[in-house]
Amino acid sequence: xxxxxxxxxxxxxxxxxxxxxxxxxxxxxxxxxxxxxxxxxxxxxxxxxxxxxxxxxxxxxxxxxxxxxxxxxxxxxxxxxxxxxxxxxxxxxxxxxxxxx
Amino acid sequence: xxxxxxxxxxxxxxxxxxxxxxxxxxxxxxxxxxxxxxxxxxxxxxxxxxxxxxxxxxxxxxxxxxxxxxxxxxxxxxxxxxxxxxxxxxxxxxxxxxxxxxxxxxxxxxxxxxxxxxxxxxxxxxxxxxxxxxxxxxxxxxxxxxxxxxxxxxxxxxxxxxxxxxxxxxxxxxxxxxxxxxxxxxxxxxxxxxxxxxxxxxxxxxxxxxxxxxxxxxxxxxxxxxxxxxxxxxxxxxxxxxxxxxxxxxxxxxxxxxxxxxxxxxxxxxxxxxxxxxxxxxxxxxxxxxxxxxxxxxxxxxxxxxxxxxxxxxxxxxxxxxxxxxxxxxxxxxxxxxxxxxxxxxxxxxxxxxxxxxxxxxxxxxxxxxxxxxxxxxxxxxxxxxxxxxxxxxxxxxxxxxxxxxxxxxxxxxxxxxxxxxxxxxxxxxxxxxxxxxxxxxxxxxxxxxxxxxxxxxxxxx
Numbered sequence: 001x002x003x004x005x006x007x008x009x010x011x012x013x014x015x016x017x018x019x020x021x022x023x024x025x026x027x028x029x030x031x032x033x034x035x036x037x038x039x040x041x042x043x044x045x046x047x048x049x050x051x052x053x054x055x056x057x058x059x060x061x062x063x064x065x066x067x068x069x070x071x072x073x074x075x076x077x078x079x080x081x082x083x084x085x086x087x088x089x090x091x092x093x094x095x096x097x098x099x100x101x
Numbered sequence: 102x103x104x105x106x107x108x109x110x111x112x113x114x115x116x117x118x119x120x121x122x123x124x125x126x127x128x129x130x131x132x133x134x135x136x137x138x139x140x141x142x143x144x145x146x147x148x149x150x151x152x153x154x155x156x157x158x159x160x161x162x163x164x165x166x167x168x169x170x171x172x173x174x175x176x177x178x179x180x181x182x183x184x185x186x187x188x189x190x191x192x193x194x195x196x197x198x199x200x201x202x203x204x205x206x207x208x209x210x211x212x213x214x215x216x217x218x219x220x221x222x223x224x225x226x227x228x229x230x231x232x233x234x235x236x237x238x239x240x241x242x243x244x245x246x247x248x249x250x251x252x253x254x255x256x257x258x259x260x261x262x263x264x265x266x267x268x269x270x271x272x273x274x275x276x277x278x279x280x281x282x283x284x285x286x287x288x289x290x291x292x293x294x295x296x297x298x299x300x301x302x303x304x305x306x307x308x309x310x311x312x313x314x315x316x317x318x319x320x321x322x323x324x325x326x327x328x329x330x331x332x333x334x335x336x337x338x339x340x341x342x343x344x345x346x347x348x349x350x351x352x353x354x355x356x357x358x359x360x361x362x363x364x365x366x367x368x369x370x371x372x373x374x375x376x377x378x379x380x381x382x383x384x385x386x387x388x389x390x391x392x393x394x395x396x397x398x399x400x401x402x403x404x405x406x407x408x409x410x411x412x413x414x415x416x417x418x419x420x421x422x423x424x425x426x427x428x429x430x431x432x433x434x435x436x437x438x439x440x441x442x443x444x445x446x447x448x449x450x451x452x453x454x455x456x457x458x459x460x461x462x463x464x465x466x467x468x469x470x471x472x473x474x475x476x477x478x479x480x481x482x483x484x485x486x487x488x489x490x491x492x493x494x495x496x497x498x499x500x501x502x503x504x505x506x507x508x509x510x511x512x513x514x515x516x517x518x519x520x521x522x523x524x525x526x527x528x529x530x531x532x533x534x535x536x537x538x539x540x541x542x543x544x545x546x547x548x549x550x551x552x553x554x555x556x557x558x559x560x561x562x563x
Binding site: 003007008011012014015016017018019020023027030031033034035037038039040041042044046050051052053054055056057060061062063071072073074075076078079080081082088090091092093094 | 166180181183184276277290291316319320321322323381384387388390391398402405406407408409410411412417418419420421422423424425427428429431433436437439440441443444445447453454457458459460461462463464465466467498499500503514515516
């Protein structure tokens with residue numbers, strides 16, 4: 001599986017990740033190598049009936065649905081880059097963009 | 102000396118030793134802050150706890166109230182968690198002192214602790230080599246004698262591989278044995294907090310303390326904490342399987358000699374040793390490097406500069422804020438894994454990669470069940486294919502780096518407990534051997550490790 005520079009840009013767009021233009025050729029080459037390497041599992045026969053393996057408890061235990069104080073040592077206002085009157089502040093959403101072809 | 106004085110003496114000595122080991126770049130906590138915190142903790146530490154006064158360093162992807170939690174990343178630079186991991190609360194309740202945050206590969210993604218935004222950690226016995234990773238800071242601090250034990254985390258071998266490289270003991274518990282609450286998520290179906298220690302006993306007693314049920318983690322089993330076994334006189338009655346796929350013809354000669362010697366000692370201790378087959382082993386690394394990046398690409402979506410962590414160039418548009426913050430904040434290896442993870446989950450590729458990898462994971466887990474169903478109690482393998490490699494040797498080739506996990510990822514995929522202990526030295530560098538146990542039977546694994554540790558000349562050349 002060969003990944004092109006354009007493929008990397010498309011995937012980076014999906015991942016909300018700005019990729020440095022100068023690293024694109026190396027990144028495309030490394031991703032191609034990784035994807036070729038992991039694709040070797042496609043040659044292994046596996047029945048569709050194979051049940052997915054999920055580690056951990058057989059059934060999820062739910063917590064009691066009760067209102068409790070939030071057990072934090074300090075609030076989000078201390079952590080947030082910008083916070084006002086109970087809200088995280090972020091810049092406005094610009095125009096919706098189309099994914100690169 | 103009063104109890105408080107004992108703890109104070111321990112705190113002061115630990116601070117001195119960690120500062121002395123500064124050249125390793127293994128501890129990310131500034132020396133003054135570390136000393137002040139340790140002395141403060143010693144004043145209030147629980148005197149009746151089973152780990153009273155024991156300094157335990159903590160990998161920097163485990164949340165603590167005392168220190169920042171950066172995950173070795175610029176995207177969390179200066180981040181102070183508003184809560185602490187359950188494992189940390191349990192350590193403190195048992196009287197342990199939290200002895201600073203240990204360097205690691207960024208978000209635990211790496212096998213060499215070269216992928217930290219805060220510089221690489223140095224191998225304690227050879228500064229040109231890596232300590233392994235991603236819990237390389239934890240392993241380095243234990244190997245240097247700065248702390249008797251440290252917490253690390255495992256997603257694909259990140260406790261056992263550095264333990265092998267640095268000549269210490271590393272335990273990865275069964276998935277669900279230790280709460281993941283407060284462990285920063287990388288691959289949620291694989292992640293577990295593990296322990297590194299200077300001996301099996303040191304690591305095991307820390308594991309015992311942090312294990313057990315936790316209502317904050319739905320994937321943590323509703324079980325009592327692990328009870329430590331006694332050191333056995335012999336291993337009579339134990340059946341140890343040796344998977345032939347872990348001993349290929351091109352295995353490093355020194356690693357083979359170390360394992361052969363350990364197997365001879367296990368037989369002398371009374372264990373029966375027999376060859377077994379785990380036929381899907383060759384597909385474990387490719388399977389892991391689909392599942393782990395896929396889970397990582399989802400887990401790391403939360404780092405966007407909106408709610409915590411620094412914000413990079415985020416003034417013009419909210420999506421630009423996300424992209425700049427993530428592009429500037431994540432290092433090269435993390436970016437690569439996010440991209441690979443996004444790719445294998447994307448429309449048109451999901452079935453060929455992710456779905457197929459889930460099938461492979463089931464087959465790998467079934468291999469282990471088959472071996473254990475045939476009467477084998479434990480498996481014994483090398484932990485790593487070679488001793489510690491040179492810094493920079495594998496950074497340009499991600500696949501070569503991934504292959505250093507070849508013997509460790511299987512236990513993570515199958516959710517099984519595993520332990521690495523030192524077997525000897527190859528040209529002065531430590532090499533480890535690994536026991537893999539049955540789910541929630543860590544006690545059997547520990548018994549075998551206790552017995553082997555007593556007789557193996559781990560400090561000698563093989």
